Amino acid sequence: xxxxxxxxxxxxxxxxxxxxxxxxxxxxxxxxxxxxxxxxxxxxxxxxxxxxxxxxxxxxxxxxxxxxxxxxxxxxxxxxxxxxxxxxxxxxxxxxxxxxxxxxxxxxxxxxxxxxxxxxxxxxxxxxxxxxxxxxxxxxxxxxxxxxxxxxxxxxxxxx
Numbered sequence: 001x002x003x004x005x006x007x008x009x010x011x012x013x014x015x016x017x018x019x020x021x022x023x024x025x026x027x028x029x030x031x032x033x034x035x036x037x038x039x040x041x042x043x044x045x046x047x048x049x050x051x052x053x054x055x056x057x058x059x060x061x062x063x064x065x066x067x068x069x070x071x072x073x074x075x076x077x078x079x080x081x082x083x084x085x086x087x088x089x090x091x092x093x094x095x096x097x098x099x100x101x102x103x104x105x106x107x108x109x110x111x112x113x114x115x116x117x118x119x120x121x122x123x124x125x126x127x128x129x130x131x132x133x134x135x136x137x138x139x140x141x142x143x144x145x146x147x148x149x150x151x152x153x154x155x156x157x158x159x160x
Contacts, residue, residue: 027160029053033065033153040145046082046136047152053127058158062122064097064137065153070113072148075100078140081121086131094140095121114150124159 030051037045053060064079077097084090097119100106108115127133135154139146 027157029060029156029158031065031153031155031157033067033151035151036149039069039148039150041139041149041152042145043138043140045145046138049135049137049154051133051135051154051156053130053133055158056127056130059124059126061120061124061157061159063118063120063155063157064095065151065155066097066099066108066117066119067114067150068099068108068117069148069150070106070110070115072099072115074141075102075104077146077149080138080140082134082136082138084134085127086129086133090134090136093121118155 030049032049034047034049036047064081066077068077076099079095079097080092081095082090082092097117098107099115099117106115108117110116137152137154139149
């Protein structure tokens with residue numbers, strides 16, 4: 001009996017692993033998020049990501065992932081995104097993410113009191129070389145800390 005239960009549990013684990021593994025997006029190089037502690041995002045708490053690029057000839061799309069609560073008090077979010085290529089200094093660019101219409105309607109996908117966004121910030125770019133690229137995202141609003149930001153993330157995918 002014990003042997004049957006162990007065999008059954010092992011088979012279930014293998015099937016679940018196969019099913020979950022098949023759910024990944026083949027275009028995605030990285031798609032990860034970092035939770036913001038207490039939903040308070042300070043300037044000094046840059047969110048950091050590393051991404052390995054294996055094909056410098058391919059075009060890529062870069063997205064910022066974001067989740068805010070319905071108590072977030074602005075219709076936009078300014079961020080600084082630092083990108084460091086292998087053997088290079090960081091390049092920083094400021095971006096504005098529009099989160100709501102002028103009438104206050106959220107543009108993201110809502111679930112409970114959270115709104116999720118996946119906003120493109122660079123499209124059809126080619127990385128200059130293969131290797132590990134480092135990204136850091138810093139909030140660039142006047143409020144410090146910025147309240148009601150739940151998660152910040154990065155998605156890098158091969159362009160079609």
